[in-house]
Amino acid sequence: MKYAFRIIILIQFLFVACSQSSDSPNLVFNEAAKSRVDSTLTALVEAGKVAGISALIYEKGEERYFQAVGYADKEQQKPMSRETMVQIYSMTKPITGTALMKLYEKGMFELDDPLEKYLPEFSNMKVYQGVDENGEMILTEADRSISVRDITRHTAGFPNRDNIPGLSEVMKEKDARNYNNTLASMAEKIGSTPLWFQPGTQWEYGLCVDVQAYLVEKLSGMPYGEFVNKEILEPLGMNETMYYVPEEYRDRMAAVYERQADGTLARQIDSIAYRFSYNHWPLTPGGFGLSSTIDDYLKFTKMLLNEGKHGDQTILQPSTVELMRTNHLPDSIKERSWLPNRGQVGFGIDFAVRVAPPQDAEENQGSVGEFFWDGALSTLFFIDPENELIAIMFVQLTPYDGIGLHKAFRDAVYGPWKPSIN
Template sequence: MKNKLPAKSAISVALILFLMSCSAKEAAAPGPAEEETALISAEAGNEPAIESFYGPILEQLDEDMQQYVQSGKVSNLAYALIKDGDRIQSGYFGTRTLNGSDPVDDRTIYRIGSMTKAVTAVSLLMLLEEGKFSLDDPITRFLPELNNLQVTRSFQSGSSGGLRPAERAPTMQELLTHTAGFANGDGQTDYANRVFQQRDVEGATTNEEYLKRLSGVPLMYQPGTAWSYSAASDLQGIIIERISGERLGAFMKRRIFDPLGMVDTGFSVSDAQRDRLADVTAWPPGQPLAKIEGPMQDMDAAHLPRDAGGHGLVSTIADYERFAEMLLHEGTLDGERLLNPDSVRLLRTSGTDFTDPETGFPMYQPFRGTRFGFGVAVVTNTIRSGLGAPEGTYFWDGAYGTWFWIDPYHDIIFIGMVQNLSANPVMPRKTAMTDVYHALFTDYFPSNPVVEEDLPE
């Protein structure tokens, strides 16, 4: 379904253009027939999608994105802005290889990190539609290795405070919403995450070893009582494999990538694809950009024995645009239905606050005004989020700096790709969102505006 601009927005665009033309003495005044045609077009909302944006601010978007490369923080950045199914603007800056000469483009292959989570959630929702499980099922129905989990008594503390048995097993819904209580590592210093790192859960080369290591890591809190970014999506991937009897990558290829024509998306790259794979770089403090060595650099299947549902995919802007278009169109693209509309709405259901159960305060400052759905964050308060995006917009980022968002109200998709993995993260999404929504002509107003006393001091 295409969401067209309201008539007021189209008329506002026409008014601005009219005022600009009046300031130019050489501009010819339109005749009555032309005025009538323009008014009919504006009222019908049939203007080209590009006319929904103020050009100078889109130019600023291009400059802001290019600056990440010019400043030496990343070796390349690519992005695409899509509205009403049309490419409004794309930018390709820098080179695929560090200090190389090959420019990036639509088909440059990037490691998309946690943008994998949305694909994994879609895969699991497909199996939910087929009746393979219910959201209330305990995850131990498929992961018996995780019976008898322990829970720390001190949430987000460096000390365990003593351990206690989990009151129950997490449910499938809690796994999808990251409220199951699992840790994630990622350099966090609380007790559960330190144990996760000490047991080298991510270093497991098989699903069985992964579950064995994870079973010895206590939950951060009792299932369903808080939100924490976690290993839940990796567990979703393992469950998909056990239900389907296929490797996760094979399932995704058959059910998602092939139907959508996503020819460069998967958990590794082939020899034929390798000369399109972007280098992974790091930005060490006070040092120039450097290339990272290791298995993640070549993405060879032989060095990646386990398909990680939380962070393992590579993709391109062209491919991920197809995936995002399918979600924007309620599960269907070019006659291929992957999900029912109700499942897509479930994916973006804003049910989980980013809060600390001990204090009630937001856990992560960047996520004010948002909640968490099934593998994506959802804007729930436009003003408080500071992003400019309307409520119902959903998004997520990847550890390498990649990002995307989908705005059903304005029929907008944005995809951005960089490849930085270091202690100095490069996350351009907020800048991109701010520029896009400053440039967009719209009469959208939040349905739930923040009153003054709600704003943080």
């Protein structure tokens, strides 16, 4: 079935490549691209890869495309639509980064300040060096303090794996992301866990953005969820983006589908799928937790594309947006976990940032300067400043994109790969 799906996509690409378009030659998303995306979304649903999927493309000041295919809830025959709400998971992170950078603009911190200056929970950190013959952790002093910049680019050293001898057991015992923790108790648990590596020496995805949320709370003197609502969601009119989803919205929530070993989909039971979103929890994490609609998330991305403005609202200054979408990973950081799987990218402030064009047809398509991120249930957005283009794709599929979904979508938007002239 995998090869049949690829053949279908290839035939569709060849067909639209031969078609003529009357669109402006300056548009990335022309009629050929529309046909490719239509075909890709339809093929994904018809092949049983996803239950339902939607995509929205905005380019050069106009919406160029919206399509929803399949079901938000197949068992209840609820079609995917513009009104469908999904759990965006890590697409929460750029919103948290935006909240933090609002305080940066007020002069409340500098990126290279030691984190402990504001959060004493992160003073005198110890760094893991392995275990001794008795299985006890060997620890050493940190070479330097964790900086604020470290928590914006995932170089703080926080452990985030279940296979580190000794250290993973401590992580499990601390249970920092337990929903019953407040951000303060979460920070205490993270700060009392040894670092996995020296700050600033590796890229390792994890708890950094949750710590950003606590930093926002401490600096602003306001509960984090309240700050985000007041400073970002409400000014942008993102009235359908929220941590807790009340009863009146729940008939619009997409079901979560889990891909089985044989490639079929099984609907995740509600008590698991919506455990965070349908309950009031003390934890308001910066790294996940929001549910949203595709139009609400478009408002956020349009603000970023428009250098911090949306309509008559100014959320950030242009220089701050530029700082966020600039690569902050120096070449000296060689160990980058799975980040290279995203393409020729570095990392800014809560975004991956494309620093070079794709080298071959196997790499994710995109333009240099693009900044983007995705979510655990396989959602995706990317912002392409060079082409003034935004693409958002909503789906609720776990495990995270094991079917090449993001590559197929990017290929459909940009067309077949061509070697860079540079």
